[in-house]
Amino acid sequence: MSSINPMKSMKNVPKAQITSPMLSGILYSAIWLAVGALLLASLLRWGSMHESELPLYSLAVHGLAALAGGFVAGKRAGQRGWYYGALLGIVYGLLVLLISFLASNSGVSLRTLTMLGETLACGSFGGIIGVNAKRS
Structure with missing residues (x-):
């Protein structure tokens, strides 16, 4: 009777890796958005947060x-972090606007333009930090 070492066979399994800086950045952004939305929903339900404070916290x-x-896009790209980060911020902001338009038929307002500018600036800054982060 031969025994197969499961740890040895696991090393032979091919790993899926996203090599595109933009795609991996969007994926990480979506994860952070989901965690933030759950946190805000929890604070709204069980905390002392009021609905009038929600737009400010959602911008954050x-x-x-x-x-x-x-950060992830800049780190994966390895160069021009501001470019990849800014592009990611714009794509992320446009995806959020598209989803909000399709879900609730909301239009473009000063708040949406503020969110686009914020995602552009934050994405660009994250890309700068990501390029300069040391790879381990």
């Missing part, structure tokens, strides 16, 4: 999501 969540996505 979008900024952090764009920052994290820009």
Whole structure:
């Protein structure tokens, strides 16, 4: 009776890796957005947050999501982090606007333009930090 070492066979399994800086950045941004939305929903339900404070905090969540996505995109790109981060911020912002338009038929306002500018700036800054982060 031969025994197969499961750890040895796991090393032979091919790993899926996203090599595109933009795609990986968008994926990380979506994860940060989901965590932020869950946190805001929890604070709204069980905390002392009021619905009138939600737009300000949602801008903060979008900024952090764009920052994290820009960081990942810049780190994966290895060069021109501001470019990849800014591009990610714009794409992320446009995706959020598209989803909000399709879900609730909301239009373009000063708040949406503010969110686009914020995601552009935060994504660009995250890309700058990501390029300069040391690879381990």
